[in-house]
Amino acid sequence: MTGARGKGREGKVWFVGAGPGDPDLITVKGLRIIQEADVVVYTDSLVSEALIARARPDAEVLKSAGMTLEEIVAVLVDRARAGKAVARVHTGDPSVFGAVLEQIVALEREGIPYEIVPGVSAVFAAAAAARVELTVPEVCQTVILTRVEGRTPMPKGERLRDLARHGGTLALFLSAALTKAVTAELRAAGWRDDTPVVVVYKATWPDERIIRTTLGELDAAVRRAGIRSHAMILAGQALDPALARSGAFRSRLYDPAFTHGFRKGKGEG
Numbered sequence: 001m002t003g004a005r006g007k008g009r010e011g012k013v014w015f016v017g018a019g020p021g022d023p024d025l026i027t028v029k030g031l032r033i034i035q036e037a038d039v040v041v042y043t044d045s046l047v048s049e050a051l052i053a054r055a056r057p058d059a060e061v062l063k064s065a066g067m068t069l070e071e072i073v074a075v076l077v078d079r080a081r082a083g084k085a086v087a088r089v090h091t092g093d094p095s096v097f098g099a100v101l102e103q104i105v106a107l108e109r110e111g112i113p114y115e116i117v118p119g120v121s122a123v124f125a126a127a128a129a130a131r132v133e134l135t136v137p138e139v140c141q142t143v144i145l146t147r148v149e150g151r152t153p154m155p156k157g158e159r160l161r162d163l164a165r166h167g168g169t170l171a172l173f174l175s176a177a178l179t180k181a182v183t184a185e186l187r188a189a190g191w192r193d194d195t196p197v198v199v200v201y202k203a204t205w206p207d208e209r210i211i212r213t214t215l216g217e218l219d220a221a222v223r224r225a226g227i228r229s230h231a232m233i234l235a236g237q238a239l240d241p242a243l244a245r246s247g248a249f250r251s252r253l254y255d256p257a258f259t260h261g262f263r264k265g266k267g268e269g
């Protein structure tokens with residue numbers, strides 16, 4: 001495979017980040033792996049069919065949404081053992097809420113070689129759709145990728161209210177159906193009701209929707225829009241629509257007076 005590091009056609013599994021939805025938002029390497037794979041196993045709930053259509057006509061293509069972990073792993077191991085190149089295609093980036101570790105554990109146990117090819121996570125697709133910078137100089141320099149507690153319990157110290165106390169920008173996965181809980185947690189952390197929030201439903205898909213709201217209005221806005229899943233909630237002062245018009249914030253990187261490795265600041269000797 002040209003997209004692979006290894007030599008020859010040894011059996012191997014590539015975990016490929018498909019990106020957020022738009023089939024053009026995959027890496028060149030990830031696309032090559034899909035195009036050349038003997039077997040493609042993909043998360044059909046959130047990966048575009050147009051991307052999977054790029055697989056070889058004779059490739060074995062399987063949808064994973066209806067499969068159990070055991071069934072998925074059995075396919076990955078069986079096909080790799082048979083010397084096949086297997087593309088296991090995940091939405092966004094595989095390392096973020098991707099459920100890849102449990103597959104990796106099985107491949108390690110079975111001695112199957114594997115590689116992870118990163119992808120564009122929904123957090124960055126949502127930021128692009130909302131046309132914001134998640135880190136604004138002197139406003140927020142931290143982005144926390146997390147979720148509100150749902151059926152999966154949060155580890156100690158990682159409840160949303162604990163994380164939100166740091167300030168910064170929050171990117172909430174898997175939380176669209178839990179906006180009441182999100183609001184309660186952020187209020188408990190001291191966030192004001194006028195804190196800007198942007199909800200991006202199906203970022204980069206043809207039916208993408210962007211809802212600009214505030215913490216106090218979040219639950220009502222999301223319910224009104226009928227959004228229960230496939231949405232990213234971005235919250236914090238970086239989402240303030242007034243920032244784009246203010247001109248008050250600029251990085252030092254491009255400040256004429258600031259010297260760095262690639263440019264001498266004006267007025268500095």
Ligand SMILES: C[S@@+](CC[C@H](N)C(=O)[O-])C[C@H]1O[C@@H](n2cnc3c(N)ncnc32)[C@H](O)[C@@H]1O
Pocket residue numbers: 020021046090091092093094095096097098120121122123125126172173174175200201202203204205229230231232233
């Ligand atoms: C199981 S997680 C997978 C995340 C993925 N690995 C990533 O990096 O984007 C699924 C959640 O990601 C978010 N998500 C995935 N694709 C999205 C998209 N196109 N637009 C908005 N949110 C998305 C939603 O919060 C959804 O509930």
